Amino acid sequence: MSKKPAIPINPTLPKVSIEVNGATYYLAFDFNALCVAEEATGQNLLQRVFDLRDMPSRTFRAIFYAALLKVQPEMTVEQAGALITPGNFDTIYPKLVEAWLESVPKQDDKSPDPNGETPEAK
Secondary structure: OOOOOOOOOOOOOOOEEEEEOOEEEEEOOOHHHHHHHHHHHOOOOOOOOOOHHHOOHHHHHHHHHHHHHOOOOOOOHHHHHHHOOOOOHHHHHHHHHHHHHHHOOOOOOOOOOOOOOOHHHO
């Protein structure tokens, strides 16, 4: 049985660095990362905003794991979970949000808004 070829990393994909236990990791969201997290949590992440107040630990770990996979494809969910501690939880969370925001397309000033108005017409 042959090993599946690795999917090449898109060099234009925004990634956010985070240091955990003296090692640097990179977080990035693409559609595959969303699918991995959704499969692990049963939640549609396109409809859910990251909110720590009601996020179960399993969901947080799944999102962190999914964000790590694009650049660290050898990472396991257990390894990702082992990187999370009560002491660095508050450091990881804003980096996940930053990686998520970096993955969302930006509207330039010339793009029409959803109501069809151009910036000049406002």
